[in-house]
Amino acid sequence: MATEAFEEIAETFDFLDDWEDRYRHVIEMGKAMPAMDEALKVPATKVEGCASQVWLMPRIEGTGPGARFDFEGESDAMIVRGLIAILHALYSGLSVSEVGRVDAVAELGRLGLNEHLSSQRSNGLRAMVERIRVHAAEAAAG
Template sequence: MTTTIDSIISDFEFLDDWEDRYRYVIDLGKELPAYPDDARDAAHKVQGCVSQVWLKTIPHEGNDPVIEFLGDSDAHIVRGLVAIVLAFYSGRKASEIVSSDAEEVLKKLGLDEHLTPQRSNGLRSMVARIRRDAEALKVSA
């Protein structure tokens, strides 16, 4: 997926109603690269999500490694939320991930107000998992 978080924010501002925004979120999920079948296991499953969500962390070499993330879900909207989270975090250094504020971006998008409590909790679980993985890689580097 080559969509940046800045382009997602810009596209959200262009769309007037939430029905269009939800369709856009679903379309973002369709752009995610194929998720490896061998990573659909308990170790990669994100706890705290009602839908099934998997995240694979791929660190590069170095003391403060750049980290790529792959993700997937069995639910269309949640898969789109995975795409948004990955657009924000993937390709950044571990230290940047740990110090970044995803809540601010989610508020800019209005997701904090327009998701069900279950989806909001799942989104927070994804962010927590990514930050935890980045913290562990930052410490071990």
């Protein structure tokens, strides 16, 4: 159930044989993300469980289960900014009810991230996914 943007990332990762090239690509994706407004970097948007500083701010258009999900995110670590960009590609534009049906572990596994991220980064990635799912579920419930 991946978005077109996520499928493009998966295709690029298939093309890049070497993990170092993939790692550089993730960092480049992070650099390409727009900066998050400093005013949004508050305790309410901070994601706990990440080794780096991470903030996620949901942007939901509409109401109920059909509302469209989007978010802004930022981190003080470039690789984590890249992971936020990947999550943005995975979830942005889905309805809030669809967000909960995305198997993030399987989708991210297609990129080979599981084998190449430190346990701290993996825990942080799980924390970001959980935060996204919670925001979407709250919006779906109204």
